[in-house]
Amino acid sequence: MRFLYLFSVWLHVVAAIIWIGGALFLALVLVPATRQAAYRGIAPALIQWSGARFRSISWVCLATLLLSGICNLAYRGFGWADLWSGQLWQGPFGRTLGIKLLLVALILLLSAVHDFVIGPQARERWQADATAAETLRLRRRASWFGRINLLLALIVTALGVTLVRGGI
Numbered sequence: 713m714r715f716l717y718l719f720s721v722w723l724h725v726v727a728a729i730i731w732i733g734g735a736l737f738l739a740l741v742l743v744p745a746t747r748q749a750a751y752r753g754i755a756p757a758l759i760q761w762s763g764a765r766f767r768s769i770s771w772v773c774l775a776t777l778l779l780s781g782i783c784n785l786a787y788r789g790f791g792w793a794d795l796w797s798g799q800l801w802q803g804p805f806g807r808t809l810g811i812k813l814l815l816v817a818l819i820l821l822l823s824a825v826h827d828f829v830i831g832p833q834a835r836e837r838w839q840a841d842a843t844a845a846e847t848l849r850l851r852r853r854a855s856w857f858g859r860i861n862l863l864l865a866l867i868v869t870a871l872g873v874t875l876v877r878g879g880i
C-alpha cells in the first residue's frame with residue numbers, strides 16, 4: 713500500500729514537471745525562436761505542429777494529476793463521503809486543498825478555451841494572413857491565456873508543496 717502511495721506521489725510530481733516544463737519550453741524557447749528572421753517562414757507550421765503535439769501531452773498530464781491527486785487523498789484517508797460532508801475542506805490542509813482545486817478547475821477551463829477555441833482561431837488566421845492586425849490580436853490573446861495558465865500552474869505547485877509541509 714505504501715509503495716502505491718509513493719508511486720502515486722511520484723507520478724503526480726512527474727506529471728507536473730512534464731506539463732509545466734513543456735509549457736515553459738514553448739513560451740521561453742520555441743515561441744521566441746519563431747520570431748527570429750531565419751524561422752519566420754516556417755513559424756506558423758512549426759507552432760501548429762508543436763502546439764497540437766503538446767496539447768495531447770498536456771491533457772494526459774492534467775488527467776494524471778487529477779487521478780494521482782485522488783489516490784494521494786485516498787492514502788491520506790479521505791474518500792468521496794468526506795467531499796460531500798465538507799470534512800475534506802476542514803483545517804489548514806482542507807483549506808489549502810480547496811484553493812488548490814479551485815485553481816485547478818480554472819486551469820482546466822482556461823486550457824479548454826485556449827486549446828479548442830482561441831488557439832485554433834489564431835492558427836487559422838495566421839496561416840491565412842500572417843501580418844493582419846486581426847492575426848496579431850488573436851495570437852496575443854492566445855499567448856495571454858497560456859501565460860495566465862502557466863502562472864496559475866506555478867501557484868498550484870506552491871500550494872501542493874505547502875499542502876504537505878504546512879504554510880510559511
Ligand code: HEM
Pocket residue numbers: 721724725728777778780781782784785788813816819865868869870872873875876
Ligand atoms: C495542476 C494540477 C496540479 C499540480 C501542478 C499539483 C502539484 C502538486 C505538488 C507539487 C505537490 C507536492 C508534492 C510534494 O511536495 O511532496 C502536490 C501534492 C498533492 N496534490 Fe497536487 N497538483 C495538482 C493537482 C491536484 C489535484 C487535482 C489533486 C486532488 C484531486 C491534488 C492532490 C494533491 C495531494 C493530496 C497532495 C499531497 C500528496 C502527499 O500525500 O504527499 N493535486 N501536488
